[in-house]
Amino acid sequence: MVVAVNKRSVMTLFCDTTDIYGHQIRFVLAEKGVTAEIEFVDAKHLPQELLDLNPYGSIPTLIDRDLTLYEAHIALEYLDERFPHPPLMPVYPIVRANSRLTMYRMRKEWYKAYHTIIDAPKSEAAKEARKLLQDDLTAISVMFKEKPFFMSDDFTLADCYFAPLLWRLPILDVTLPKVAQKHYLSYMTRIFERPAFIESLTDDEKKMRA
Template sequence: MLLYEHPLSSYAQKVKIALREKGLDFQVETPAGQGLGTATGAFAAASPRKEVPVLMDGEARVFDSTIILEYLEDRYPSPPLLPRNPIARAEARMIEDVCDTLYEAVNWGVSEVRWYRRAEGDLAAAMMATAARQTAELQAWLTASLGERPWFSGEAFGWADVSVAPYLNRSFYNGLGTPPDSPLTRWLERARERPSVAATFAEAEAAAAGMASAAERMASGAVKREYRDHRLEWMMKSGGVQIVLDGLAKGNIRFTWPLG
């Protein structure tokens, strides 16, 4: 089993946690050219969008983190990640959707400002303040969804927990975590104690150490950031309209397949 990924991708982290929770052996590979959208070979053949993660399992070629989780649940049902109750299953999927779209967009936007330095001075400060407000609102929603339960679906760590962990952990890394005594902080502490989560987060932390040169690599043309759906929406509504226009002019942003 081979997973094409990048350690800093929250989507890939989600899949790696699920694979480890299910006790599955897998290898990982970061595709060459993935950061420019120019990847070729088996990865590009399996993923027309040329986005990680992509799972290669025997004859199966599966892209998109949600579809990969669904495939794993169908192909390797034990231990299950989705609860059996239909309402609880729907709740887990809704939590995943919010994290994969709205939460991911905020975290991504913070990276654009901090790592890639697309905004500086007053604009950077204003965009970071907006991201902080949005993050707090998302975290309040997640706190209400968690309630008094140890895990999002009850007594067992599962689908929703796998989905929340990468995004909340990134917030803490960005200095936008919840207070130490909050239910969400205590939940994250429990999650980090799981070997599946600890290993995945350690890989992300090691990769983050190499992001000090991110802005320089983008300026050199080594990286083109992908502006897709919810990410583009975040920029447009959070003060980044000129950033998008500048990125188009400089050719350091890209869009997903099919291209124009």
Template structure:
């Protein structure tokens, strides 16, 4: 049975990429939300009662409980349509969703290995991620945002990963300047600054 809250509540990890992605969307939309930072190793009982998977982030909007960042962020974009974070036209929307899938499948999978894998696995994943970013770097010079003139859910998915590159030991060479310029644009946005937890701020201090 879902708990009822008078305001929207987000159960969030303070360092988790998926939680950060969700917080960026909330900040971009200017949504009033009570963010509860949770120790994923010691979750509160009320989270256990509403999310059978006990995963973060978890969003509670009155009687509705959602988990999985992709589901939460698309719900928020539909529930609060301004500013829109998905393109208007079906083909462009599909391409944006496909890019999000690729970010999750290709890059975030490697980051998970860097964070949780054995040393040799982490080293290989770090090298792989660096190589992929070098290869794709020219794409970032084609538009202000990721394959788009406008800030989208794909950028919300990508920004937390890029923010963590330094702390993950992934150093980008000079030929990835388009990515560096893109990162500067993302990190300068008020919504991105507002989305950061204290622990996330410390990652680049």
């Protein structure tokens, strides 16, 4: 068996310019102040170097020395543990477990809806996905009156999951009721004006809210 070897000495993230999971990782890298090379690639024409290191030929892929991570949520937790300051996961086990469950539900429900809309925006499935997002985001909007961040008094990894999705609502054609928009306004301002979030945006992502 031939084992592929990473020849790069600097942490490298392979992603494209609009992928929501790559955005998550870039956001965490910026929050941590981690120096990394960002290689923007076409998902349909991946470089051989990446194909040699990632058995699934997928992006985003984070490479750190001899480690290759091709699942975004694993990459995010790895970065939080590898670079512990500032910490983005709760300290207490029960709170940490609840945070992981929250992010899991985002992936299973909201991110699934996101991909349904992106893959076939005019389909009946996309219409249902838009309604699910609108209803769910409206239902939880009131919690932002009580906490400055996502179910927390502190900025956490859950915000790094949630913010890229909120940023993309205009391109998903998802419009929240005015009452919900009012609840989200201060939160979105707080997150979207963070220097790390601004740094994480690609030119293509900036156009999503131009």
